[in-house]
Amino acid sequence: MNLNQKMKTxxxxxIYFLLLLVTLMTIYPFAWMIxxxxxxxxxxxxxxxxxxxxxxxxxxxxxxxxxxxxxIFMKNTVKLSVIVTFxxxxxxxxAAYAFAKLDFKGKNILFMCYIATIAIPWQAYMVPQFIxxxxxxxxxxxxxxxxxxxxxxxxxxxxxxxxxxIPDELCEAARIDGLSEYGIWLxxxxxxxxxxxxxxxxxxxxxTWNDFLGPQIYLTETRLKTIQIGLRMFSTQYTSDYALxxxxxxxxxxxxxxxxxxxxxxxVQGMMSSxxxx
Amino acid sequence: MTTNQSKLKRKNDLIAYSxxxxxxLGFAFFTLVPMIFSxxxxxxxxxxxxxxxxxxxxNFKKLANDRAFVxxxxxxxxYTVLVVPLTLIMSLVLAMVLNMSIKGRNFFRTVSFFxxxxxxxxxxxxxxxxxxxxxGPVNMLLSKLTGKATNTLPYWTTHPGxxxxxxxxxxxxxxxxxxxxxxxAGLQSVNEELYEVASLDGANAxxxxxxxxxxxxxxxxxxxxxxLTISSFKVYDIFLNLFAGGDNQLSDATRVxxxxxxxxAFRSLDYGYASAMSMILFVIVLVITLLxxxxxxxxxx
Numbered sequence: 262m263n264l265n266q267k268m269k270t271x272x273x274x275x276i277y278f279l280l281l282l283v284t285l286m287t288i289y290p291f292a293w294m295i296x297x298x299x300x301x302x303x304x305x306x307x308x309x310x311x312x313x314x315x316x317x318x319x320x321x322x323x324x325x326x327x328x329x330x331x332x333i334f335m336k337n338t339v340k341l342s343v344i345v346t347f348x349x350x351x352x353x354x355x356a357a358y359a360f361a362k363l364d365f366k367g368k369n370i371l372f373m374c375y376i377a378t379i380a381i382p383w384q385a386y387m388v389p390q391f392i393x394x395x396x397x398x399x400x401x402x403x404x405x406x407x408x409x410x411x412x413x414x415x416x417x418x419x420x421x422x423x424x425x426x427i428p429d430e431l432c433e434a435a436r437i438d439g440l441s442e443y444g445i446w447l448x449x450x451x452x453x454x455x456x457x458x459x460x461x462x463x464x465x466x467x468x469t470w471n472d473f474l475g476p477q478i479y480l481t482e483t484r485l486k487t488i489q490i491g492l493r494m495f496s497t498q499y500t501s502d503y504a505l506x507x508x509x510x511x512x513x514x515x516x517x518x519x520x521x522x523x524x525x526x527x528x529v530q531g532m533m534s535s536x537x538x539x
Numbered sequence: 540m541t542t543n544q545s546k547l548k549r550k551n552d553l554i555a556y557s558x559x560x561x562x563x564l565g566f567a568f569f570t571l572v573p574m575i576f577s578x579x580x581x582x583x584x585x586x587x588x589x590x591x592x593x594x595x596x597x598n599f600k601k602l603a604n605d606r607a608f609v610x611x612x613x614x615x616x617x618y619t620v621l622v623v624p625l626t627l628i629m630s631l632v633l634a635m636v637l638n639m640s641i642k643g644r645n646f647f648r649t650v651s652f653f654x655x656x657x658x659x660x661x662x663x664x665x666x667x668x669x670x671x672x673x674x675g676p677v678n679m680l681l682s683k684l685t686g687k688a689t690n691t692l693p694y695w696t697t698h699p700g701x702x703x704x705x706x707x708x709x710x711x712x713x714x715x716x717x718x719x720x721x722x723x724a725g726l727q728s729v730n731e732e733l734y735e736v737a738s739l740d741g742a743n744a745x746x747x748x749x750x751x752x753x754x755x756x757x758x759x760x761x762x763x764x765x766x767l768t769i770s771s772f773k774v775y776d777i778f779l780n781l782f783a784g785g786d787n788q789l790s791d792a793t794r795v796x797x798x799x800x801x802x803x804a805f806r807s808l809d810y811g812y813a814s815a816m817s818m819i820l821f822v823i824v825l826v827i828t829l830l831x832x833x834x835x836x837x838x839x840x
Contacts, residue, residue, distance in 0.1 A: 380769065381574065
């Protein structure tokens with residue numbers, strides 16, 4: 262083996278070592294979470310860590326549903342995530358079509374409005390937003406969360422970036438064939454932008470599912486709470502029920518994991534092609 | 540323009556507006572209007588009921604002498620200064636590695652992205668347990684390695700220094716995968732031929748990186764820096780879930796800007812004062828964004 266090859270092998274070993282280290286650190290908390298969720302409370306902090314408990318306590322996964330209204334939290338979160346995602350994707354791709362492919366009065370100004378607000382953090386105007394919502398009687402309703410999540414400027418911007426890449430000739434040809442603008446959107450734009458739509462679906466779903474501050478502000482009644490603030494309430498109420506807290510945590514991760522893994526293939530693809538490049 | 544043409548133009552305009560309207564209505568009502576309202580409230584005193592009393596710059600004068608607010612601002616700034624470059628470097632390195640043709644590439648990509656989609660409350664709770672000063676496995680291991688008792692080791696969840704280290708590590712762990720994917724996207728547009736030219740010129744790996752990869756990635760790097768900085772300045776839920784107990788209160792060592800806004804508005808019901816704090820957040824984010832846009836334009840020239 263010459264020096265060059267030796268260096269290449271060394272380089273490869275180094276890279277795999279690095280990857281292994283990153284993977285280990287990424288997985289460690291999840292492994293600890295799952296392992297602890299199957300233990301007795303008193304065994305959770307045993308050291309050295311017993312990764313596979315001798316007698317797994319599956320009962321933890323039954324008890325979490327009885328001790329807290331986890332089912333209601335789940336139902337609320339699924340409901341909000343699905344509605345918000347649906348509205349966001351529909352209205353964003355609709356608006357993005359006009360911004361990308363149509364010419365109209367005030368287009369630039371309107372688009373500037375959207376662009377300018379992408380950079381403004383929601384936290385900077387959440388207070389007046391709350392005042393407005395409560396004056397309309399929306400405090401402690403799911404509608405409040407839907408209203409504040411479903412119309413983000415980011416979605417419009419992202420979809421528009423993708424639509425810009427679809428050739429104008431396609432729309433032109435469809436127009437000559439007598440398709441209306443709505444028809445073009447439905448038959449040409451939507452089928453041709455699946456990677457971007459999938460990316461937006463994952464983003465919106467995950468953001469809504471994981472949102473913390475919004476539900477913390479608006480949903481103070483237990484029956485309305487989402488999984489995030491419900492889990493937080495549980496872990497601060499039963500502080501020493503370590504194993505149960507971990508079991509509940511695992512339960513909240515599963516839906517996101519399913520959505521993510523089933524769409525994962527499109528996701529990296531979508532991110533790479535629709536990208537959010539500067 | 541004939542009347543027919545202008546009629547057609549108007550019809551086309553109306554069709555275009557109909558596409559935008561559903562999103563714009565929601566956007567205008569729930570984003571634009573509250574933003575404007577926020578500007579007004581920042582200069583007023585208002586507890587949610589009764590008349591809004593304009594006090595002009597009083598809120599901002601009060602902010603300068605508000606010890607808790609200044610502390611929250613400095614904590615947020617320290618956090619940002621640490622998180623932005625570290626996350627940037629880690630995610631760039633990871634993206635470079637995962638852009639090579641190596642075995643198990645897709646697996647590694649998926650794994651490193653997972654913390655980003657995992658629910659924050661769940662993972663923050665595990666981290667709190669794992670880093671628990673007295674019984675957590677991290678300090679147990681450290682105690683074994685150093686022979687020190689756990690009560691002499693870092694109090695990750697309560698002491699200012701270790702707490703900052705913990706939250707920065709957590710934040711990198713949580714978000715690295717996201718920025719990695721953005722860098723991966725950026726790397727796809729790097730011109731392969733330039734690498735070959737550089738190799739022929741005898742450039743080594745490091746020189747290829749600094750002379751080919753980095754300049755071509757500049758737009759992506761700017762984008763990532765902006766996103767990272769903005770998200771660091773609005774950090775709240777990470778701190779709350781790592782450090783606060785059942786009362787949802789953060790101590791001086793761990794309070795951040797958005798926590799302060801939240802507390803002032805929703806606990807003390809001091810909407811005007813909270814809006815003034817929001818203005819500070821807004822201005823900081825705006826200045827950073829403008830600086831970076833300006834910088835990007837300069838570099839690309």
